[in-house]
Amino acid sequence: MSENGIGAAVRRKEDHRFITGGGRYTDDINRPNQVYAYVVRSPLAHARITGIDASEALSRDDVIAVLTGADMAAEVVGGLPCGWGVCNKDGSPMAEPAHPPLATDTVRYVGDQVAVVIATSRAAARDAAELVDVDYDELPAVTDLASAGADGAPQIWEEAPANVCFDWEIGDSAAVDEAFSKATQTASLDVVNNRLIPNAMEPRAAIGDYDRGKDEYTLFTTSQNPHVIRLLMGANVLGIPEHKLRVIAPDVGGGFGSKIFHYAEEAIVTWASKRLGRPVKWTADRSESFVSDAHGRDHISHAEIAMNDDGEFLGLRVRTTANLGAYLSTFAPSVPTYLYATLLAGNYKTPAVYCEVKAMFTNTVPVDAYRGAGRPEASYLLERLVDKAAKVAGLTPIEIRRRNFVPNDGFPYQTPVALEYDSGDYFAVLDKALEISDYDNFAARKKASANKGLLRGRGLSTYIEACGIAPSNVAGALGARAGLYESGTVRVNPTGSVTVLTGSHSHGQGHETTFAQLVHEALGVDIDAIEVVHGDTGKIPFGMGTYGSRSLAVGGMALVAALDKIKAKARKIAAHLLEASEDDVEFENGELRIAGTDRAVTFGDVALAAYVPHNYPLDVLEPGLEETAFYDPKNFTFPAGCHICEVEVDPDTGVVNVDRFCAADDFGRIINPMIVEGQVHGGVTQGIGQALFEECVYDNESGQLLSGSMMDYCLPKADNVPNFDVATNVTLCQHNALGVKGCGEAGAIGAPPAVINAVVDALSEYGVEDIAIPATPQRVWQAIQSASR
Numbered sequence: 001m002s003e004n005g006i007g008a009a010v011r012r013k014e015d016h017r018f019i020t021g022g023g024r025y026t027d028d029i030n031r032p033n034q035v036y037a038y039v040v041r042s043p044l045a046h047a048r049i050t051g052i053d054a055s056e057a058l059s060r061d062d063v064i065a066v067l068t069g070a071d072m073a074a075e076v077v078g079g080l081p082c083g084w085g086v087c088n089k090d091g092s093p094m095a096e097p098a099h100p101p102l103a104t105d106t107v108r109y110v111g112d113q114v115a116v117v118i119a120t121s122r123a124a125a126r127d128a129a130e131l132v133d134v135d136y137d138e139l140p141a142v143t144d145l146a147s148a149g150a151d152g153a154p155q156i157w158e159e160a161p162a163n164v165c166f167d168w169e170i171g172d173s174a175a176v177d178e179a180f181s182k183a184t185q186t187a188s189l190d191v192v193n194n195r196l197i198p199n200a201m202e203p204r205a206a207i208g209d210y211d212r213g214k215d216e217y218t219l220f221t222t223s224q225n226p227h228v229i230r231l232l233m234g235a236n237v238l239g240i241p242e243h244k245l246r247v248i249a250p251d252v253g254g255g256f257g258s259k260i261f262h263y264a265e266e267a268i269v270t271w272a273s274k275r276l277g278r279p280v281k282w283t284a285d286r287s288e289s290f291v292s293d294a295h296g297r298d299h300i301s302h303a304e305i306a307m308n309d310d311g312e313f314l315g316l317r318v319r320t321t322a323n324l325g326a327y328l329s330t331f332a333p334s335v336p337t338y339l340y341a342t343l344l345a346g347n348y349k350t351p352a353v354y355c356e357v358k359a360m361f362t363n364t365v366p367v368d369a370y371r372g373a374g375r376p377e378a379s380y381l382l383e384r385l386v387d388k389a390a391k392v393a394g395l396t397p398i399e400i401r402r403r404n405f406v407p408n409d410g411f412p413y414q415t416p417v418a419l420e421y422d423s424g425d426y427f428a429v430l431d432k433a434l435e436i437s438d439y440d441n442f443a444a445r446k447k448a449s450a451n452k453g454l455l456r457g458r459g460l461s462t463y464i465e466a467c468g469i470a471p472s473n474v475a476g477a478l479g480a481r482a483g484l485y486e487s488g489t490v491r492v493n494p495t496g497s498v499t500v501l502t503g504s505h506s507h508g509q510g511h512e513t514t515f516a517q518l519v520h521e522a523l524g525v526d527i528d529a530i531e532v533v534h535g536d537t538g539k540i541p542f543g544m545g546t547y548g549s550r551s552l553a554v555g556g557m558a559l560v561a562a563l564d565k566i567k568a569k570a571r572k573i574a575a576h577l578l579e580a581s582e583d584d585v586e587f588e589n590g591e592l593r594i595a596g597t598d599r600a601v602t603f604g605d606v607a608l609a610a611y612v613p614h615n616y617p618l619d620v621l622e623p624g625l626e627e628t629a630f631y632d633p634k635n636f637t638f639p640a641g642c643h644i645c646e647v648e649v650d651p652d653t654g655v656v657n658v659d660r661f662c663a664a665d666d667f668g669r670i671i672n673p674m675i676v677e678g679q680v681h682g683g684v685t686q687g688i689g690q691a692l693f694e695e696c697v698y699d700n701e702s703g704q705l706l707s708g709s710m711m712d713y714c715l716p717k718a719d720n721v722p723n724f725d726v727a728t729n730v731t732l733c734q735h736n737a738l739g740v741k742g743c744g745e746a747g748a749i750g751a752p753p754a755v756i757n758a759v760v761d762a763l764s765e766y767g768v769e770d771i772a773i774p775a776t777p778q779r780v781w782q783a784i785q786s787a788s789r
Contacts, residue, residue: 002589005521006738009674013527014512023251026205026220031279034207035064037269038125039282040115040132041291042107045141045363045703046154049105049114049134057117057131062124066132067272068115069102077101077271080262081236083228085479086166086333089356094166097157097361099327101237101264101271107136108156108326109363110705111291113264118272118280141363143698145300145323148360156326156361163361165324166333170341171354171417176306179315179352183306187389193377194773195298195323195696197713198370200507202253203289208269209279216244219270223249224259224505225545228482230537232262232330238271245270249535252507256686257369258293259507260547261330265292290708295696296370298323299336299377303385305350311393313404315352318344318381322359325366332368333359338418338478339374339466345415346382347426347462347640348404353416363703369547371686372745375465376752380773383461383753387760388769397757401430401462412734419466421638422734424666426462429729433460433642433664436725445646445659455649455765456659459757463643463750466636467549467742485632486550487541488558490519490566492625494611496604497529503543504555505534509744510675511551517671518556518738522563523570523603524590541628549742552671553637557736561629569625573606576617637733637741641665643684643750645758654781656692656759662725663750668733668741676743677726683747684724689716690748691755692774763787 004010017023054066080099087093102113115132119125140154147153148163156163180186207220217240223229226247233247234240252259269280284292299322306315322336341355390400405426406413413421434440442458449456469475472483489501498519504511516530533539543555567587574592575582578599586595593600609616610625646660663680670676693714697706707713732739752773759775760768766787772779 002521004527005517006671008517008672010513010517010527010672012510012513012675013516014510025202025251025253026207026222027283029207029220029250031207031209034279034281035118035120035276036122036125037272037280037282038117038122038129039113039265040117040129040134042103042110042112042114044107044136044138045110045143046139046156047107047136048139049103049107050137051135052115053133054115056133057128060124060128062120063128064118064120065276066115066117069100069104072100072102072271073104077267078237078239080264080267081232082328082333083232083330083481084334085481086168086337088167089169094333095157095160095164096328097159101267109365110703111365112326116268116272118276122283141703142700143362143364143703144700145298145321145360145362147700148362149358156363160361165328165359165361167358168337169354169356172352173354175352176315176317176354180306180317183314184309185307185392186304187385187392188302188304189385189388189770191301191303191381191384192772193297193299193380194690194694196296196370196690196694197290197696197707198256198258198293198296199715200254200256200258203284203286204259204263204265204293205283206266206269207279207281208271208273210274212277216246217270217274218246218248219266220248220250221266222252222259223247224252224255224507224547226505226535226537227503227542228545229262229266231482233267233270237267246538249505255507256371257296257373257547260545261294261368287709290713291365291705294329294368295325295365296367297377298367301381303381305385305389307389307393311389311395311400311403313348313350316344316350318355320355320357322357323362323364323367324359325362325364327366329366329368332366334479335369335374340378342417342419343375343378343464343466344382345417347406347464349406349410350404351416355417364698371683371748372465373548375745376749379461379463379749380753383463384756387757397460398430402427419636421464422635423731424638424640425729425731426640429640429664429666430462430642432727432729433644433662436664436727437644437660437662439644449648455651455762456646457649457758457760457762458644458646459754459761460642460644461750461753461757462641464638464640465745465749467639468553468633468637469548469550470554470633471635472632482544484544485630486554486558487543487628487630488555488562489541489626489628490559490562492566492607494608496525496607498523498525500530500532500559501540502532502534502555502559503540503545504551505546507546509546509551510672514552514671514675515556515559518559519563522567525603549744552738552740553733553736553742554631554633556738556740557633558629558631560737561631562627565627565629566625569621570603570606572621573609573616574601577601577605577609577615634735637668639665639667639741639743639746641746641750643754645754647755647758647762649759649762649780651784654777654779654784656775656780658688658720658722658755661722663747664727664729665743665746666729666731666741667743669730669739670728671740676728679743680726680747681724683745684751685716685721687748687751688721688755690774691752692776693720695774
């Protein structure tokens, strides 16, 4: 292993500019003659718009315009498209209502866009927005998922009777029924997966800039996938030819999935910039983000598992109701279906699985992918159910998992729910987690906690996730309306430095370091002579962006393919320079050498020859040294792991403290262990947040968001999480040359069930068998009091 190559803990190259204030985020950008937008949002969850009077706002000297949905409709602006289609059980398509960037006749959630005020400053636009008088005819609303399909529930869309978007299924229902008929033991569980509000450090922002001379548009935006935004907005919403629209996503301060989607504000500022002939800038404040950024999770499920006398799983039956919010966000239908139900087999060899999902519209913010996107929901349900099954079967949580794991000689393993796992060793990650958690000495720690008047519990979860979100032909067959490949260009400059142009996007993952490590490993170029460029559709090849832990497994493989082309051409050039056969030229450590001799040229010599072709085989090779590759995977990748949590609970207050947490994960080959550990830390912290603190709450009568700020929506803080013990066990992915699997979402998938299993274990002496998530002090205290009566 070289000092800066694959496997080295290279310090992140990009961090110096971030920590010294050199980052350039969308809100840092200002265009000449720029004006500012502020969005007028609905204060009601469901209402007809009967009139908009902007005269008082327009009377102000600092207000440029007030634009409405009627203005956009007059210019035939389209609705925000959904990028994934799902069919009902009978094969009919899902309900897909229109989603106008600005509401035209009806608002359907608190925060729905009604009008946009454009002024000479952001403060002026915000002040003027308060002067826009919107008349509403309020309608009944429903925000509670459990009530959305009830008889007499308010109807949100005419084309979605009973508020059902789709009623979908996967698996073999008859096989599962047969499994239950043969079972000697069963366990069941009702689970709510709490609704979450993303809170990236950087709020969303967008700047639309129309160049009248060139008839070209530029959109600066906080996006995880700029090419997808260009495709969706240009072709579907504004009717702009792609070559006339440039989308730039500069430095982005976190995304966690919430910046994947095409949002109304991007279309509004781009359209308004042409209408007004001036650049238009919009930046959300935190409160605005709470009612405009897509939310995550929000499932209600009932699950049953069938077992034989030995506690071996025979069948799994799951019924889930999923909240989609008021409109279909970009990839919303994929989350509770193909990203959720296909993972319900988990790490286990359960022979029959059936899941049905009913997706509902409600008068709430649209719901879409959030770190893990379907995988956390599946893992939480399954790992809570497996713990309950262990109690029914009289087995320990460890033993029931070992009895049901896919065996090491069982790979590739075809699950009953579509996926085929290519590699794994679930026993090894479990053993590693037991080792680093000091599992055998738990009793001593429990006694020490008791001496302090505290309850101590431990919980574990084993998880698997599907990453890479590909291949395109499979995803297309499942409803994806875009390709899911990735692209990469490697440009070797005449002096031997390298510029990498990637379709992936970095918003905290460290791509500028890990991708540079791949180049260094392949070409031997000094890591500081490697530049990684991303986020600008005017520079990079068409790519699909970053989400689903796909950057290395898909984007990295595109770069590897381009690097292979570079190496092949470099060997041809070197063979000419050395007057040798190409087959005799070896490429290693930045040097091209005739095998078995001391005759060699450096990679820098080859690069210069490629651009100054005085001594160059022009008859067989064109000048230059630049290659592009596209990579479409053969399968998902399947990271897996085991997380173990220990909590202390104060029985007098219900406060839960996570005292110990360990994570043993299989991410395939590790490119940079320091970055991987950081990703695990962040993911576990978010998982602890979901388990103990975070919960989006609406008032079902008024439809108002009650947890509309950080005063009411609790995020985990530094003193809420312990030092994490992290370890890895490597089994290589079998279908990509790097052997990588992905690591960005694992913590958010494995942590919530481990934490809740630990809380339930701590409360078990009171007879508590379940607790709703998040396990807030109020819920824990109430569970203790109820059990004590």
